[in-house]
Amino acid sequence: MKRGIRDGIPIFLGYLSVSFSFGIAAVGKALPVWSVILTSLTNVTSAGQLAGVSLIAIFAGVGELALTQLIINIRYALMSLSLSQHVDRSMTTGNRLICAFFMTDEIFALCRAQEKPVSNRYMMGVGLISVLGWGLGTTLGALAGGILPPSVCIALNPALYAMFIALVLPQAKKERAVLWVASISAGLHCVVRLAPVLRELSSGFALILCAVAAACVGAWLFPKKEA
Amino acid sequence: MTTTYLLSRIAVMALVTYLIRMLPFVLVRGKIENRFVRSFLYYIPYTVLAAMVLPDMLFATSYVWSALVGLVVAAVLALWGKKLITVALCACGSVYVAELILGLFL
Numbered sequence: 001m002k003r004g005i006r007d008g009i010p011i012f013l014g015y016l017s018v019s020f021s022f023g024i025a026a027v028g029k030a031l032p033v034w035s036v037i038l039t040s041l042t043n044v045t046s047a048g049q050l051a052g053v054s055l056i057a058i059f060a061g062v063g064e065l066a067l068t069q070l071i072i073n074i075r076y077a078l079m080s081l082s083l084s085q086h087v088d089r090s091m092t093t094g095n096r097l098i099c100a101f102f103m104t105d106e107i108f109a110l111c112r113a114q115e116k117p118v119s120n121r122y123m124m125g126v127g128l129i130s131v132l133g134w135g136l137g138t139t140l141g142a143l144a145g146g147i148l149p150p151s152v153c154i155a156l157n158p159a160l161y162a163m164f165i166a167l168v169l170p171q172a173k174k175e176r177a178v179l180w181v182a183s184i185s186a187g188l189h190c191v192v193r194l195a196p197v198l199r200e201l202s203s204g205f206a207l208i209l210c211a212v213a214a215a216c217v218g219a220w221l222f223p224k225k226e227a
Numbered sequence: 228m229t230t231t232y233l234l235s236r237i238a239v240m241a242l243v244t245y246l247i248r249m250l251p252f253v254l255v256r257g258k259i260e261n262r263f264v265r266s267f268l269y270y271i272p273y274t275v276l277a278a279m280v281l282p283d284m285l286f287a288t289s290y291v292w293s294a295l296v297g298l299v300v301a302a303v304l305a306l307w308g309k310k311l312i313t314v315a316l317c318a319c320g321s322v323y324v325a326e327l328i329l330g331l332f333l
Binding site for chain 1: 228232233234235236237238239240241243244245247248249250251252253255256258259262263264265266267268269270271272273274275276277278279280281282283284287288289294297298300301302304305306308309310311312314315316317318319322323326
């Protein structure tokens with residue numbers, strides 16, 4: 001649990017700044033502060049929540065709301081499937097029911113990139129500290145929106161990205177195949193996000209599209225003997 | 228916007244999102260044997276992470292240059308085998324300093 005909390009601190013810091021801007025944006029759509037905080041604490045998604053509160057603000061239908069969440073968040077199903085192959089025996093059904101709630105891009109990647117299968121306690125530690133950051137940032141953003149200087153927020157932004165780098169590069173150094181798939185994925189994502197027409201894709205969808213394509217190339221060219 | 232309206236819509240969002248995350252995690256218990264699928268599931272976190280860094284990190288700060296400073300600092304410390312938290316805090320610190328310096332000239 002302690003190790004999970006410690007490893008989760010970069011996620012905490014990153015979430016603090018990301019959810020801060022979500023808080024500001026959601027209150028700007030005339031939603032009451034409590035509902036914005038509740039949304040963050042029960043959903044723990046970024047793109048999904050932002051799309052969700054936008055729909056709630058214009059009184060869109062329930063079906064449209066549910067479908068939008070399904071499309072934006074379907075990537076988590078893939079992550080859950082992947083992580084189901086990398087947990088130890090402490091992950092009982094009851095624990096899985098709880099830990100599944102914490103399946104975000106960042107928490108998934110941190111847990112999956114651990115050398116050994118992760119335990120229930122580790123994932124709980126990462127999850128709790130991360131959701132704390134997500135809720136706290138949202139609350140601050142919703143309450144104090146335009147008051148805090150943006151330099152504070154910007155200084156926290158690199159935390160998440162730096163953590164991602166620290167998860168990929170050491171493994172890429174050890175394993176040529178990881179270097180290849182990571183480079184293909186990042187390169188592809190740059191093209192998709194910056195090229196005309198393609199950049200119209202929703203950001204969550206663009207991300208998973210590139211990640212899946214690169215992982216397929218990896219599985220095809222460098223199949224693991226014992227993955 | 229009534230409280231009932233808000234609560235019901237937030238519940239719908241939360242439920243859909245939770246089911247997406249929970250079902251595969253709880254239902255898939257055994258080891259998947261297919262080699263392609265296993266390799267795919269092994270590579271997917273690295274491809275997700277790499278795509279989250281680029282190009283987004285470059286636009287997450289006030290200037291592309293300060294983001295590049297953070298990226299280089301993080302990469303060097305990561306290859307050096309430093310802990311996650313050390314890499315993250317040093318990157319934040321270096322970006323903060325870089326932004327102060329760049330702010331003087333730009």
